Amino acid sequence: MNNYSPAFHRHKSLKQEKNIMLPFSCYSPKLSLYILATCVILLMLLQIRSLHTVLPTSSSPLPSLSPSASWSLFQQWQNLVLNRTLAAASPVNCTQNPDSMNQKLRDSITFLPLKDLRFSNQPLDGHTWFMSSMYDTREEGEVQYQQFPSEPSKGRFLCLKGRDTHDGSWNYYALAWPEALLTNATLMKGLTFVSYNHYNYDNIWHGLSAVMPFVAWHRKNSCEKPTRWVLYHWGELRFKMGTWLNLLMEATFGQAPYIEEFNDVDDDQPVCFEKAVVMRHNEGGMSRERRMEVYDLMRCKARVYCNVSLDRSDSDERPDIGMTLLMRSGARSFRNETAVIGVFEKECKKVKGCRLMVAYSNNLTFCQQVKQMSLTDILISPHGAQLTNMFLMDRNSSVMEFYPKGWLKLAGVGQYVYHWIASWSGMRHRGEWRDPNGESCPYSDEDHRCMSFYKNGLIGYNETHFAEWARNVLNDVQTKRFEEEGTKNGTASMKTCDCN
Ligand SMILES: *[C@@H]1O[C@H](CO)[C@@H](O)[C@H](O)[C@H]1NC(C)=O
Ligand SMILES: *[C@@H]1O[C@H](CO)[C@@H](O)[C@H](O)[C@H]1NC(C)=O
Ligand SMILES: *[C@@H]1O[C@H](CO)[C@@H](O)[C@H](O)[C@H]1NC(C)=O
Ligand SMILES: *[C@@H]1O[C@H](CO)[C@@H](O)[C@H](O)[C@H]1NC(C)=O
Ligand SMILES: *[C@@H]1O[C@H](CO)[C@@H](O)[C@H](O)[C@H]1NC(C)=O
Ligand SMILES: *[C@@H]1O[C@H](CO)[C@@H](O)[C@H](O)[C@H]1NC(C)=O
Ligand SMILES: *[C@@H]1O[C@H](CO)[C@@H](O)[C@H](O)[C@H]1NC(C)=O
Numbered sequence: 001m002n003n004y005s006p007a008f009h010r011h012k013s014l015k016q017e018k019n020i021m022l023p024f025s026c027y028s029p030k031l032s033l034y035i036l037a038t039c040v041i042l043l044m045l046l047q048i049r050s051l052h053t054v055l056p057t058s059s060s061p062l063p064s065l066s067p068s069a070s071w072s073l074f075q076q077w078q079n080l081v082l083n084r085t086l087a088a089a090s091p092v093n094c095t096q097n098p099d100s101m102n103q104k105l106r107d108s109i110t111f112l113p114l115k116d117l118r119f120s121n122q123p124l125d126g127h128t129w130f131m132s133s134m135y136d137t138r139e140e141g142e143v144q145y146q147q148f149p150s151e152p153s154k155g156r157f158l159c160l161k162g163r164d165t166h167d168g169s170w171n172y173y174a175l176a177w178p179e180a181l182l183t184n185a186t187l188m189k190g191l192t193f194v195s196y197n198h199y200n201y202d203n204i205w206h207g208l209s210a211v212m213p214f215v216a217w218h219r220k221n222s223c224e225k226p227t228r229w230v231l232y233h234w235g236e237l238r239f240k241m242g243t244w245l246n247l248l249m250e251a252t253f254g255q256a257p258y259i260e261e262f263n264d265v266d267d268d269q270p271v272c273f274e275k276a277v278v279m280r281h282n283e284g285g286m287s288r289e290r291r292m293e294v295y296d297l298m299r300c301k302a303r304v305y306c307n308v309s310l311d312r313s314d315s316d317e318r319p320d321i322g323m324t325l326l327m328r329s330g331a332r333s334f335r336n337e338t339a340v341i342g343v344f345e346k347e348c349k350k351v352k353g354c355r356l357m358v359a360y361s362n363n364l365t366f367c368q369q370v371k372q373m374s375l376t377d378i379l380i381s382p383h384g385a386q387l388t389n390m391f392l393m394d395r396n397s398s399v400m401e402f403y404p405k406g407w408l409k410l411a412g413v414g415q416y417v418y419h420w421i422a423s424w425s426g427m428r429h430r431g432e433w434r435d436p437n438g439e440s441c442p443y444s445d446e447d448h449r450c451m452s453f454y455k456n457g458l459i460g461y462n463e464t465h466f467a468e469w470a471r472n473v474l475n476d477v478q479t480k481r482f483e484e485e486g487t488k489n490g491t492a493s494m495k496t497c498d499c500n
């Protein structure tokens with residue numbers, strides 16, 4: 001195997017990136033050193049020679065040799081040094097005309113595969129297997145990103161080549177100076193968002209994780225909007241995002257995302273971008289505060305887009321305490337919906353101002369989901385992508401999650417993603433219920449073949465447990481609401497969004 005150690009790279013200084021694209025350049029620090037050294041040596045030689053001529057009779061610095069012997073030795077050494085340094089400097093002549101210099105820069109640009117197979121066993125770690133030679137810009141608590149051109153890229157543009165949709169190692173990237181763009185390259189103007197997603201852009205959880213850092217960048221950079229998006233999954237091009245995600249981005253940026261398909265470009269023709277931002281670590285590196293601000297922005301923009309009131313006191317429809325049962329159909333739906341609805345309805349009725357609403361995630365439009373969430377203080381729903389909608393509730397709202405039998409052992413850390421998004425978007429995850437009963441798997445419980453049994457399992461109910469749990473959550477929400485009204489400093493009431 002190779003001896004390239006990702007661990008070593010991860011510990012190198014943060015803002016650095018490997019300078020592998022252009023081994024020869026007028027601006028390379030190595031060459032400048034060579035030229036400087038040559039000048040210093042030349043000066044020294046002249047100096048020594050003039051000393052020699054001015055003071056021919058002075059005592060020799062090398063007493064064991066006669067002055068003339070020392071002089072010839074010196075001349076040999078001088079020739080050697082001069083011949084060496086000139087030889088080293090000669091391949092690049094920086095006084096040449098700039099056109100031929102730029103041609104050399106152009107010829108030296110090297111395209112590397114977007115997907116680096118050396119890292120296929122740890123595709124998400126550190127620099128990732130996507131654009132593996134590049135390093136992200138990191139600032140404490142902020143989103144990790146790469147921007148081109150920029151100081152870390154030494155003013156170079158990002159260029160991409162290839163339109164493969166099945167194997168990311170057949171698509172390529174390189175950096176090029178604006179004065180020496182590649183022959184036949186197309187320059188795309190405006191701001192380009194280049195997204196790396198390890199999963200996909202259709203699932204609303206995975207899609208949101210991939211685009212969320214761009215919203216963070218947008219918020220931090222004077223709300224600059226993208227002209228186009230280039231979407232990659234494992235370095236393979238993707239030409240669409242799911243409808244929900246597409247509409248969320250349209251709401252957030254005030255324009256439907258234009259997803260680049262490179263239709264006017266040949267397969268082997270490079271495309272360079274006037275300004276590009278690359279994200280490949282989702283929300284990694286961001287502080288909780290920053291994440292919440294980004295979710296605040298998306299929530300606010302989504303409500304404006306869907307004509308939903310931003311402030312609860314402006315809305316007549318809004319119950320004091322909204323409790324929503326967000327149902328799934330098929331996999332991970334409740335086995336007996338009537339019974340589950342009955343339990344929560346009974347508890348809700350006991351609390352003044354509480355309203356229970358039942359919604360089906362599969363047949364709500366994006367704006368219906370945004371509106372439903374704006375009416376919700378307590379979201380009750382099985383584990384599944386529809387829970388991603390929780391960030392659309394007001395901050396500090398509550399989430400109750402349900403799993404079918406078997407998930408605990410086999411689903412891995414992925415089963416906690418809705419705990420994470422609750423924390424990131426400022427919601428309160430009020431725990432989960434795991435059905436102890438359900439279809440039995442014919443293999444042992446640890447066997448991964450069991451996952452396909454459990455994944456599509458239905459969820460039962462425990463009336464005693466659900467009722468007690470609902471009472472506790474309702475009680476907390478009511479107490480909090482009461483406190484807030486006492487201080488007249490209402491919850492999450494916002495009048496305008498960031499980035500207006
Ligand atoms: C340096 O180059 C000159 C001319 O190219 C040659 O005559 C001389 O022998 C060389 N000196 C050494 C030490 O190689
Ligand atoms: C460098 O290029 C200039 C202009 O083309 C030329 O006059 C000069 O002789 C070249 N120097 C060397 C060392 O090749
Ligand atoms: C540039 O495009 C022309 C015409 O399409 C083609 O003949 C030429 O080979 C291309 N040059 C490079 C370096 O790709
Ligand atoms: C929001 O309201 C505006 C103006 O009343 C209307 O043009 C627009 O279609 C509405 N948008 C939605 C998503 O209902
Ligand atoms: C669902 O639960 C209700 C109320 O507990 C019960 O009456 C009904 O028979 C159950 N339905 C099924 C199909 O088990
Ligand atoms: C939504 O789906 C549920 C079940 O999947 C169905 O009972 C309900 O009628 C649907 N509602 C609409 C408005 O289509
Ligand atoms: C239902 O939940 C209650 C309270 O958590 C528990 O004591 C009881 O054993 C559960 N019943 C079943 C059948 O699991």
Ligand SMILES: *[C@@H]1O[C@H](CO)[C@@H](O)[C@H](O)[C@H]1NC(C)=O
Binds near residue numbers: 487488489
């Ligand atoms: C309400 O908020 C204002 C600032 O928004 C603050 O100055 C005031 O102390 C708060 N009042 C209470 C009772 O917390």
Ligand SMILES: *[C@@H]1O[C@H](CO)[C@@H](O)[C@H](O)[C@H]1NC(C)=O
Binds near residue numbers: 395
């Ligand atoms: C959410 O709850 C926390 C802790 O009780 C409180 O400090 C914060 O102000 C609340 N945020 C909003 C937006 O209500």
